[in-house]
Amino acid sequence: MSFPNIWHHRKVADTAARGCDICFKPSSSVLVTPEKQDYFYVCPAHLKDNKFCTSIVDEVAVAAKKKKEMEEEIERVKQEYEEKQRKKKQKEKAKDSEKDKSKDDEKDRDKDPKTDDEKKEGEAKSKDKVSKPEVKTPPVEDEPRVFALQRNFYQARLDKKRQVEMAKRNRERLSDPSYFPSVPKGPPGS
Known part of the structure; x- marks a missing residue:
């Protein structure tokens, strides 16, 4: 039985970790064929080794991801620009209202000088409370998810799969009484 040389990288729980087929260290990374015909545990370090496997890059997925990131960046820049424009308008309105209030405040200052200072502090606090746009860190480059094994390792997987199938057939034959x-x-001789 043959299967394509396409392997998807999957993670399992740490409690389900088994020994790597290459170095026998416990590993929670698994390489699985698309139809789940075969799988084996492998260390993440081996996946980075070009002599063991090479990553298969899906160009369409990469292009779609870049397009999505670009759209998110454009949306973020638009929001920042709108926020700046809104702040500008608020400052202009505040200046206009301060000019109008300054005439009224001169009368109030004579009565209570502390209220003016309290108002300025309150305005400063309200400006600090305005939510600042969140700075998003660029996403860490995702590890490749699809791999192709090198010829020798792929052939070893095929051979192992064939041996398992042959052993299964032999067990079935031996359990069948009509096989013997x-x-x-x-009477003898007749």
Whole structure:
């Protein structure tokens, strides 16, 4: 039985970790064929080794990912620009209102000088409370998910799969009573 040389990298729980087929260290990384015909545990370090396997890059997925990131960046820049424009308008309105209030405040200052200072502190606090746009860190480059084994390792997987199938067939044959010859029922020589 043959299967394509395409392997998807999957992670399992740490409690389900088994020994790597190459170095026998416990590993929670598994390489699986698309139809789940075969799988084996492998260390993440081996996946980076070009002599063991090479990554298969899906160009369409990479292009779609770049396009999505670009759209997110454009949206973020638009939001920042709108926020700056809104702040500008608020400052202009505040200046206009301060000019109008300054005439009224001169009368109030004579009465209570502390209220003016409290108002300025309150405005400063409200400006600090305005949510600042979140700075997003660029996403860490994802590890490749699809691999192709080198010829020798792929052939070893095929051979191992064939041996398992042959052993299974042999067990089935040995358990079938019609596989063995029957004992002769007549007298000898006739």
